[in-house]
Amino acid sequence: MTLLSIRDLAIALPVGADRIYAAQNINFDLAAGEILCIVGESGSGKSMSANAVMGLLPEGVKPVKGNITFDGREILGLSEAEMLPLRGGRISMIFQEPLSALNPLMRVGAQIAEVFEAHGALSKSERRDRALKLLEEVGIPDPQAAIRAYPFQLSGGQRQRVMIAMALALEPDILIADEPTTALDVTTQAQILKLIEDLRKSRGMAVIFITHDFGVVADIADRVIVMQKGEIVETGTADEVLLKPQHAYTRALIDAIPRLVQRVDTEADQGKPLLTVENLEKTFSTGAGSLFGKRRVVKAVQNVSFELFAGETIGIVGESGSGKSTVGRCIVRLLDPDAGRVLMDGVDISHLAGAELRDQRRKLQMIFQDPYSSLNPRARVSRILTEGLIAFGTSKDAAHAKACELLEMVGLDASAMKRFPHEFSGGQRQRIGIARALALDPSIIIADEAVSALDVSIQAQVLDLLAELKTRLNLSMLFITHDLRVAARICDRIIVMQKGKIVEAGPVSKVLHDPDSAYTRSLLDAIPGQEYERALALAEAEV
Amino acid sequence: MKNFWRRFSYNRGAVIGLFILTLVILTAILAPFVFPQSPWKMVQRPFLPPFTDNALLLGTDALGRNVISGLAHGAYVSLLVGLVSTIVALAIGVPIGALAGYFAGRTDDALMRFTEFFQTIPSFALAIVLLAIFQPSLMFVIIAISIVSWPPVARLVRGEVLSLRTREFVEAATLSGLGNTQIIMRHILPNALPPIIVLASLMVAQAILLESSLSFLGLGDPNIMSWGYMIGAARTVIRTAWWLSFLPGMAILLTVLSLNLIGEGLNDALNPRLTRKTQ
């Protein structure tokens, strides 16, 4: 039975945007109880049609053509007042960032009870009881406490569960989930996906699930829509689209997904280690300083030791709060470690200062996560690439020549020198960031979530570039990431961290396929789309 | 730059403000040429109403002084005090804020306690105390105004620097071997500039208001004709000659308004993210 049907929908962007339509020629049906995934990269317009169903498009963005029929009734162009009973009542929605999606000043219980109030359902005390039941149903550990909590007191996964409880309150026919697991850790993501799947079964609710992650799609989708630049390029059942993609773009996307496949370990020539980290410790304390404030202490890094050899790539993998980034920042001394040693060519740099630190640190450079905040918006590329060289005494002309060389090395044209960062795309910016890291001829590169902010196709290109540069320049790399797939693709050895400690370290094949610790196992199990990957490998082998 | 002007002029109020301010600046520059005589000099009988004598377009005050000449010379004083005290306040506030934000920790604590002290004490009362105890000369008026108006600058700059400091491009600059001074001057402050510029334009306006209030209370430089002094002097005769208070007040209102309007225009032009999307 078709619950929702969209025909020829076109959604216009405000005048002056980079294209006329956010989405156009949108046609699809949603049957009761099915999970439909809309997949695409950023800017593909994948969440636009779902938002249009709710009548909640961003300011200035308007549907200009087409029909949206829900339960046999045209709902596109309904007035605000006519939409109110549908929103939260028959169609509800959850979002990507559960912290900002909840009102910070209202208790969780009140925010759930509000849904009933908005639709005039139940009495006051009944609302509270139902809110409690809902929290139980979505698997919040201590519902009695959670109902009185404020959003900031909950973890990311718990907040998303609250959002889901809110969305389920009036037993809607459709749940629209807009990247609901993107901001969550992989284990939490797996739990939330399972919850959505279970609820779909127990309630017979249809789900429109918007995501950029094919692994997630493979795990939950019944049917899939692939979008590119505001248009649907492919529609079909999950098996059709994922295993026998017809459109070139879909194929390219699927090819770009890093795989966990078994790989042969390359033995790095073990000699003297280039970098030795011994018993590194770092503790953060907040709320200190004031006379009456309570001190909260977080042991971010505890007793971390490892060695990095020449030409080797070590992946440091962990969930948020594992301390993986803190390790990287302590090594390059953007943070000062509390204890432990960091030996670089035999010199302990953990206590150096001034000119000595500067000279040693030259050999350690970093590539950052966010391509938008890692480049000074007010500096031209020429300055970004040359100022380090000039600071170390290279002449202006020599620095300029070297910068042009670097740009070429990372696949950009020398004409980029005169331009500002905002004139480049995310992937290009990340290339500039890589060029900057290489400018001082470092021997070690620390890449902190260097591809996490990029779309999957760009991610693949940047990973390839890094691998190529590593071999060409004989670099060693510390690759910090939350994504085991990415680590699998580029690393020789992997260190798994949890709550500031190393729980497992070893060659990539061992850690990924035969881990010793239960935690690593749980991380691996949580990776979405593993069955699909096996099926895909099988299908590829047949061809 | 072209973009800047397009966005600035998109705000109609800002264009009007710029127009008014240009007029005030011209008046201030031309005052000594058009009215070479001292504005303190008695030129006619007292209380000559406006528009009765073409030579004295706006009439005379209680001591027979030329009102329009006083207004013109007052424009110069207002702008001078507004501009110079803002520059001095920026010279105090920007370094304090930048150091506090960049070095954080104890430096930040110490500097911010200091700033907080100056921000908590009633600033106008402080200015009065300073001027009552020291000689009320133009220089001291400017110093007093600067002393009470730098704390918001320090707070703003600190906030901006604090957030910029943890941005990845600043970390990258550290790793590139740049020194603290270079990082602050080349990477942090240029990015903190837009809000500082907007604040500065509003500070000029506030300084002009403050100067007029001080002069109104008789704490201005006794040798310099200012708008606040004119209102203060005419206060006792408001029943009989209200225009003597009204005219300088309008002059202050228009000047301050124009600066505020320009501040809003600058805000729109420099922070395009926040620009109004409607219209």
Next chain:
Amino acid sequence: MARTDLNTRTGADSVIRFILGRLVKAVFILLAILVFNFLLIHAAPGDPAAVMAGEAGAADEKFLADLRTRFGLDQPLYVQLFIYIKGAVQFDLGYSFRQQMSVAEMIGDRLPATLLLTGVAFVLSLVLGVAAGVAASARQGRWGDTIISTFALLFYATPLFWVALMATLVFSVWLGWLPGFGYSTIGANYTGMAHVLDVAKHLVLPASTLGLFFMAIYMRMTRASMLEVSRLDFVKTARAKGLKRGVIQRRHILRNALLPVITLAGLQAGQIFGGAILTETVFAWPGIGRLMFEAINQRDYNVILGVFYISAAMVLLFNLITDVVYVIVDPRIRLTT
């Protein structure tokens, strides 16, 4: 970061701890002001005793000699500072030679009038300012918004003392609706309700002129803050729940938008007192602001410094109130500090 200690703290002790911290800070600021006053007396041109005595007292040699021994002006500076602070802590703010009265007594007489004026102006400006800001933001870009915003822009640019003068001129001199000066009708000797009404009538012009400028500030802040909050994600969540526009405005946007307004109100407390000096001067309102103006004209430094000190204490009190309000509104501070 899973947080399991969800409901263990009610937040009451945190609030008390927070207020205690603020009080300690306030005491330090008051002490710092005393040191500052002391330094000013010594930095001023001329004999510190003459500065303390004021212009009128400086002529009297016996009075000066008395001051010198009392404040140990021939002893080392730190002893003098100690004597000065010790006195001030016991509310000995010096003696006004001209008025033949202790400064503390003079301020004590005048303080209630100032507290009444600033208190009423503060509440008035905050309530009306926020209301106007909400109204303007709800009509963003339309006529209502333009009118409210223009008024705010005008009042934000108008010198307070001039508004006061013009208000007297229009409402008192020309229209004769309201009294233009004083605290109550002289010689009327009203009692009970009649007295209250009489004072209220006298309060209308001073309180509304003082309030207008701040109303403009709060209105602008509220409007900007409402518009900013309305773009946040949780507002979209509220809409997705099917809540009505009015409910979203009140329950979700306004409450969050008030936070920066409360912060601003705290920061502006000192400004309100500055405004009171001007307002009281124009309206002959018998508060400590007017007292300061009189002292300026008579170069009565002890009174000026005393008023400065007490006004700072008053501002700290206002600050404390806004801090407490903030903590009540924002659970994040209540439950984490």
